[in-house]
Amino acid sequence: MISTITIDGKTVPFTEEQTIMDAALAAGVYIPHLCHNPEFKPHGSCKLCVVEANGRNVTSCTMPASPGMVVVNDTPELNEDRKALVQMLFVEGNHICPACEATGNCQLQAAGYYLHMQSPHFMHFYPPRRVDASHPDIFLDLNRCILCELCVRASRDIDKKSVFGISSRGIDSHLVVNSESGRLGDTSMAVTDKAAHVCPTGAILIKRKGYTVPMGKRLFDQKTLPEFHLEQQKRVEPEDGPDGG
Amino acid sequence: MPSELETAANPEKLKRIVIEPVTRVEGHGKVTLLLDEDNRVHQARFHIVEFRGFEKFIQGRPYTEVPVLVQRLCGICPVSHNLAASKAMDVIVGATPPPAADKLRRLMHMGQMLQSHALHFFHLSSPDLLFGFDSEAGTRNIAGLAMEFPEIARQGIGLRKFGQEAIRMTSGKRVHGTGVIPGGMSKNLSCEDRNWLLGEIDQVVRWSQEAVNLIKRLYGEHKDFYNSFGYYRSSFMSLVGEDGAMDLYHGGLRAIDDKGQTIFDHVDYSHYGDYIREEVKSWSYMKFPFIRSQGREEGWYRVGPLARVNNCDFIPTPLAEAERKTFKEFDGGRATHATLSFHWARMIEMLHSAEAIRELLHDDDLLSDDLVNTGERQLRGVGVIEAPRGTLIHHYRINEDEQIVRANLIVATTHNNEAMNEAIRQVALQYLDGQQLTEGLLNYIEVAIRAFDPCLSCATHALGKMPLEVELIDAEGARIHHLIKDADGKHRA
Ligand code: SF4
Ligand code: FES
Secondary structure, X not given: OOEEEEEOOEEXXXXXXXXXXXXXXXXXXXXXXXXXXXXXXXXXXXXXXXXXXXXXXXXXXXXXXXXXXXXEOOOXXXXXXXXXXXXXXXXXXXXXXXXXXOOOOOHHHHHHHHOOXXXXXXXXXXXXXXXXXXXXXXXXXHHHOOOOOHHHHHHHHHOOOOOEEEEOOHHHOEEEEOOOOOOHHHOOOOOOOHHHHOOOOOOEEEOOOOOOOOOOOOHHHHOOHHHHHHHHHHHHOOOOOOOOO | OHHXXXXXXXXXXXXXXXXXXXXXXXXXXXXXXEEOOOOOEEEEEEEEOOXXXXXXXXXXOEHHHHHHHHHHHOOOOHHHHHHHHHHHHXXXXXXXXXXXXXXXXXXXXXXXXXXXXXXXXXXXXXXXXXXXXXXXXOOOOHHHHHHHOHHHHHHHHHHHHHHHXXXXXXXXXXXXXXXXXXXXXXXXXXXXXXXXXXXXXXXXXXXXXXXXXXXXXXXXXXXXXXXXXXXXXXXXXXXXXXXOEOOOOOOEEEEEOOOOOEEEEEEOHHHHHHOEEEEOOOOOOOOEXXXXXXXXXXXXXXXXXHHHHHHOOEOOOHHHXXXXXXXXXHHHHHXXXXXXXXXXXXXXXXXXXXXXXXXXXXXXXXXXXXXXXXXXXXXXXXXXXXXXXXXXXXXXXXXXOOEEEEEEEEOHHHHOHHHHHHHHHHHHHHHHOOOOOOHHHHHHHHHHHHOOOOEOXXXXXXXXXXXXXXXXXXXXXXXXXXXXXXXXXXXXX
C-alpha cells in the first residue's frame, strides 16, 4: 500500500525512507530550500525548508514523511520567515550581487527574488572573510559561503577526498580547507571534482569562466528557482519514476 | 601658466565663497573662491570631495570580475570603464579579440558616446546655452527646455534612447551589462536587434546633424562671447588611429602643445607612465596629471571632445569630417581653444558616432559566433579608450593566482583637473572680479566646469535637481551672504 501525506491540501505519495522534501519534490510540489540537493544526504542547516507538519515546525529536508501527515508549506507566514532567513544569509556574508560572477546563476540570489526580498533589512555584518586563489583552476571566496556544506558532502561522499570541512560553531562557523597550509592549491582537488560544481552561490568559482554566459542565457534568466530545483530532483530519479525498479 | 589666481599669500584673511555641490555635473564637487573686501578674486579652486578608494577595493579580486565591477564607478559612462578594463584584460589573457568582437565593442562604445553626449548637451548644457547663463534659474533646466523648445528636447531624448538600446543589445542590459569579456564578447547582435537599429539610424544621423547645426548657430550668433568665455590655450591629449584618424576605441596617444606642435605621437599606451605623471595636491582628492617632458607647471593638458577634434588629422566619416573642417576654420581657428567649444566638438563627435554606427550595422560580422580568443596569460595589462569625457586609462597587475594586486585608473576628469581649475580662474577674473555675487554670476563658474562634462563620482544622477548652496564667508569666518537653490530650482536667502 502506498502511504500518503498532504501538503497544502494536496495528496502526495511517499515511500519508506523519503523525507517530506523528497516526497514533495518527487510529486512536483516545491518547498524552498538551499542546503538540500537530492544528490546528497540531507544536512538541515539553512532552515529555508521549514514547514508545519502536524502542527509542528520541522525541517522538511530531514523529517521523514509518515502516513497521514498534514503538511503546511506555502503560506505567507512561512514565506516571510524564509525571506528573513535569506536576508540574514545576505548580511552575514558579503554578497555583492552586482559585482559577482555568479549573478544570474546563484541560488541565494534566486531565493531572494523568489521570496520577494526587496532589501537586506538587517544591518550588514561585513565580516572579514578569506579569499583563496591558490588553486590553478578554482577560486574560493568565503565572502559568499552560506555554510550549506554541499561542497563538504560532495568532496567526502562522491570525490572521496574530503577537501572541505566546517570549523567552529555558531556565528564563528566557517569553511576550512583540508591541507596543512589551509590553501586549496595544496589539496588534491581537481576542477572536474563534483565539489567544484555544487556551490549554490559564488563561493566556489571556476577560474577564467566569469561572465562567459551572457545575460538572458544564465540559469535563472531561463528558469525559476522552483523549476530548477524540481528538475534537479528529476535527474536523480530512476527513469520509471520514484517507485519503480 | 595657471598661477594667476594661486597667489593668495594669506588666504585665511580673505572671504571664502563655496559653491557646493556644483550642479548639473555627474557627481559631487565644490568650488571655492577667495575674495578680498572689494570682492576681488584671489584664488579659485575646484575640489573633488568624494573619494571611492576603488583601486584598493578590487585588490585580491579575480581579474575576470574587474570589467564588470569597475562599471560601478560610474552610472553615466559604465560602458567606458567596462571597455577600458576589458582591453586591459585582453592583454592579461594574451589575446586580441576576433574582428566580430572588436566591432561589437565599437558598436557598444559608439552607442555610449551617443547617449552620453546627448545627455550632456540636451539635458545638462543646452538650458544654459539656449536661455543664457544668468537667465531665470527656475526654467534653466530640461523641463524649461521641453516647454520652450519641445522639438530639441524630443530629439535629445530620442538620441539618448537609441544609444542606450545599442548598449543594451550588445551588453545585455541598458546599464551595467556583461557582454564584454576578456579576449572578446559573450554575445553577438541578434538579427532582430540589428534591424531595429537599422530602422532608426538614418533619423539618428539627421538629428545629430541638427544638433551640430544648433551649437554652430549659437556659437556664430554670440561669437565674441563664446570665443572669450573662460578662454585660454592649452595642450591637448587623445588617442588617434594609426593613420591619424579620430578613433574613439583604439589607437596611440598623441599630445600637441598650445601652439599645435607635437609633444608625442602614436605612443603605445601601455607605456603611458613614461609620458604622464600624476601629482597629488592637499586640497583635492583628485590627482593632477602632467606631461613629463613639459614638467609639473607647464605639463597640464585637456582631454575630451575638444582635444580629439583638434588632435586628429581627419574624422573617418564624411558628415562629421565636414563639420570638423568648418570648426577648425571658424574665425581663423580661434574656436579651437575656447572653453565653450567643447560643446561644438562634442556634437561633431556625436555625429561621427551616429555615422560610424550606420556603417557598422551593415557589417555581418556583428552576427558572427566567433567571439573570443585566448592566449598566453600576462601579469600586466593596460587598456585605454576615449571615453565620452576623454582619455580613460586602466592599468592592472595580477599575481600568479590571477588576483588583482595593483590597479591604477586615470579618468578623463582627472586629466582635465588643472584645465577645469584654469577655466574657473579665467571666468572668475572675467566676470566675478569686483562684482556683487548673484546666482547668475555663480552659474558662470558652473557653466565653465560643465563644458568639460566632468564626472566627479559615480553615485548620483542629479541632472540639475541637485540642491546648491553658496556661502560667502568673511575673513573672520562669519557668514555674510547666503544663497540656497532647492531641488525644485527655487531660490531662498
Ligand atoms: S563554499 Fe559553497 S558549497 Fe561550500 S559550504 Fe560554502 S556555500 Fe556551501
Ligand atoms: S534545505 Fe532543509 S535546512 Fe536547508
